[in-house]
Amino acid sequence: MWQTLKHWYHLLGSPRHFYRISGLWLPWVTLLAVAGLAVGLVWGLAFAPPDYQQGNSYRIIFLHVPAASGALMGYLAMGVAGLVGLVWRMKMAEVAIKAIAPFGAVLTAVALITGSIWGKPTWGTYWVWDARLTSMLILLFLYLGIIALQNAIRDPRQAGRAAALLAVVGVINVVIVRYSVYWWHSLHQPRTIRITDETAMPAEMLAPLLICMFSIYLLFAVTVLIRARTEILWRERRSNWVREEVTG
């Protein structure tokens, strides 16, 4: 088990093998992501029962929750990749951070926008300085900081390592931000309306939600693979295997 894991780690750590293997995976992951998203969204938007309190307006949850959880997972993945990149100086980890950041930022923005659209009918306002909303906003800034740092440094290796360090610092920070923002929230008056009553969700709603979540993760993987492949081709443009790959 350990040996196979190590074998795959080294195999995927090599840009050339990563390019080859990811090329084999990409069509299947894409197919699964698109199919899952289609099934989950149609099920959730058209067939799941309406909420007894919020009626049909709750249906935005099928986009909102997957986007929010994908955004958080993406940042966590960047932190792990950052640690791997700093400790083992692995090129692919730096490529991974660069590939994750844009889609992660987009998902954070989607979570914020769908959240505020949902907030209007349920809370009566597009924006409140709620603990969850505020920490998502800060997460967006952290994503944008990583992208800005990568764009500012010309040398790709140096930019990759700098982003790796920032991602690790950012992950520690995200945890503290979350606690501090919840504490800050308790300092202010507690809200009268809650985001969700913590009652268990019926299975007819939960099933499409889980499918949507899983599919958004897969979609994330698809964009990461595509971006990583492009980045590999650019970084290795002077090597022979890329020349053969491109000229066929």
Add this chain to the structure above:
Amino acid sequence: MSSAFQATLKRELMLGMRAPGDIVNPLFFFVLVVSLFPLSLSPEPETLQLLAPGVVWVAALLAVMVSLDGIFRRDEESGALEQLLVSPSDLFLPVLARVLAHWLLTGLPLVLMAPVLGYMLHLPVAALDTLVWSLLLGTPTLIIVGAIAASLTVGVGRGGILLALLVLPLYVPVLVFGAGSVAYDLEGLPVDGVLAVLGAMLALAVSLGPLAIGLGLRISSGD
């Protein structure tokens, strides 16, 4: 080992004292930003008192951030940073000394000025000691966290605005607890726990920050 710490501290302090503008300018900036708020909001004591913890804390945070842009720049230009990086000794202590010197030269004056500004914003005198304590525990954390970002942007030409983008989201927890401790005091609640959290963040920053700063400097030097 500790001689590296002392030597760096002495050098930094001496260089700082010989360029007093670097000490005075952030302090001016701090006072200026705070004085903009009564002008833009309202001079009424009740309003100002309510806003004072946040205003003083945000102004101190911005002053620290502005001062950080130059923390490694001069040494990078003169080549002293390169010498530090090729030296055989570990970077932890020299970096810690550098950060401490920066705090003594720019952070401490802000802390000492804060009660005056707090008084001018009509904070009750009883709350001023919480303001000073929170800044005393918070500004070193701000400097260490900011120095991590500064170490990554040291070679970047248009560093200033980039530094702000990287640093401000990282400052959120310190700001929340720092301004929150004074707000707690205003409401008559106990502040020991809040100050303890600020102290915990400082302990975390002092123990892990110099490692990250050293790594950042190595990355920026192209290693």
